Amino acid sequence: MKEVVTIDGQGIFSRELNAKLRQAAWNGTQKIELRNVYGQRYIGTNLGKPVEIEIFGTPGNDLGAFMDGPKIIVHGNAQDGCGNTMNDGEIIIHGHAGDILGLSARGGKIFVREDVGYRAGIHMKEYQDKKPAVVIGGTAQDFLGEYMAGGVLILLGLNLKEGERHKANFIGTGMHGGVIYMRGKIQEFQLGKEVGVAELDENDYLTLKGLVGEFASHFDYDAEELLRYKYTKLFPLYLRPYGRLYAY
């Protein structure tokens, strides 16, 4: 089987496109180049092989939903639900991503060069060595890291002007696990009430160094320079934010 195959997405629906991807992946293809992608959904779902997919165009919603292993590189923007309930693999987006990036992800990594929409990283979780990571180069909309139960979320704010703050409100609302590292200005009122603010410790810097390093290499940044900035750590104040609601 050929190491690299090219698939043309022109004029075909999601189901057909994904069937082609599945066939290619299951035949042992190492790398797939996907041309002319116009909003087809679920790319990367159910491939079950660590294949690399390079997308030229605009993949549709649920890119990499339930994905387990592949590496996806998008030369364009991703839409909503990218990395939905992802189990393993990597998604690298040379552009923006829409809402609920990494919803309920339980593993794998997502790198977005520019901005993301609402509720990025919502309800990500972790279990032992399965620990999802999301790195966002730009800024995010409201409810970043909502309900977060695990994993690492990094917001770099590289497109913010000097002194400009992130616009997102309700950051980390309902967060009860995982960690958020932010670069750039935020004010107290922008944070959810379940979130605490702390300085980074040595372990935090180790994590940050690894992930920011990967981000830098994907998008041609100088990692050293990115790491020189000041970061803030957001962490869940309670493992059980809603433990005291009830009368028994």
Add this chain to the structure above:
Amino acid sequence: MKTYLPPKFIVERDDSRCIRCEVCVNQCTFDVHSYDIEDDELKSREENCVGCHRCVVFCPTEALTIRRNPLDYRENYNWRPEVIEDIIKQSETGGMLLTGMGNDKSYRIYWDHLVLNASQVTNPSIDPLREPMELTTYLGQKPDRVEFSSVGLKTELAPQVKLEVPVMFSAMSYGAVSLNVQESLARAATEMGTLWNTGEGGLHPKLYKYGDNTTVQVASGRFGVHPEYLDVARIVEIKIGQGAKPGIGGHLPGEKVSAEVARTRMIPRGTDALSPAPQHDIYSIEDLAQLVYALKEATNYTKPVAVKIAAVHNSAAIASGMVRAGADIIVLDGLRGATGAAPKIIRDNVGIPIELALASVDDRLRQEGIRNQASVVIAGGIRNSGDVAKAIALGADAIYIGTAALVALGCTICQQCHTGKCAWGICTPDPWLTKRVNPDIGARRLSNLLRGWSLELKDILGGMGINALESLRGNRLHLRGVGLTDTELEILGVRMAGS
């Protein structure tokens, strides 16, 4: 703070029968019984009794009687004891009242106002003891028409699931119920040719081997959802809502997240497992379609995808949207659907009776000409095969039972599931208590129940002169209403008895 709550039950111990064996002490998980070695006497803390009757059943000399405390407050229809006690509880804790099981209020049970038909003289009844009777049910999308070629069926069928009995076990997650309970359900389902449902708690690896008889749930928390989980299942069910708590998420408290539960849900031990109220990728019918097809993609279009909602005011319109969103099976969970934990105020006040929801959904889908595109499964308080037969005549393809299955395993509906102290070992993570449900015996009790209902269903069908359940499905002429208003009859689509 001194509690103003009076005991709900009175424990009567016949001292002439009591042999001081302390079985009651060991069986009670609510610390009611204790043995005083100095006085050689068994004592009771009646204020702790929940009325589960575990001690009564296991007392070897039948020395125990548990009675309701009459609580003879001054009579007041508005301020009943339950109302007073709820206020006391809240004034002492400041919390939402939590409860377990289904709505216990006296909303009309329509099954009890529907009667079935039988053949007399003008058409013969069938004796199911000697003639073949078929209960086989296929769940899944049915084609608008079928075409045959010279070699056979030409039409490509959507994935179908065959049930030998039209009764499945409702979603009960590992964490809410114990693994032994799930294993009992899985084994009984496998033996009887039906399905059990994981609920939103993942699937323990020990139960993968029952995959062909397993429905796995994908709900708002997405706990334990990974490729293998979807692969192993027979049906994938998206849970939007639940009859006991429509519109509400779920909080599995950290105490119940043991190492094994953590492993199955894939979250750290001891953290709360929070299922948000909405699924954050579903804010519309179009979004639902997106998840339905995400799951179809994830399973390569080999399994039906079900969507479960709580029965609410607009169920019929919502159901139409669900079918159009690509659901192969729609599940309606009614007002009396049960739960391991829900705010009492929601459980007792939100949702509509399943009988009305079923009738209106079935009607609506027929009117729109899309009834064949999805099977309809109902849940919520189904008690016996009579309810099952009536539900099928009203239009259901199959029925989920949850409470009835738990009762088969010992549950006495004491409504303490949320405490995690279930004395019957059903709704608890306590490893010492979960041993009280032995999967060998549990599976047998559940299989027996389904066998009994199957025999009864065949008898009911035979009496009607029908030899296949398919002929009863949606056949409301076999039903008549008793003691119902014109509006109720109209919604149910049945005629008054005698007419």
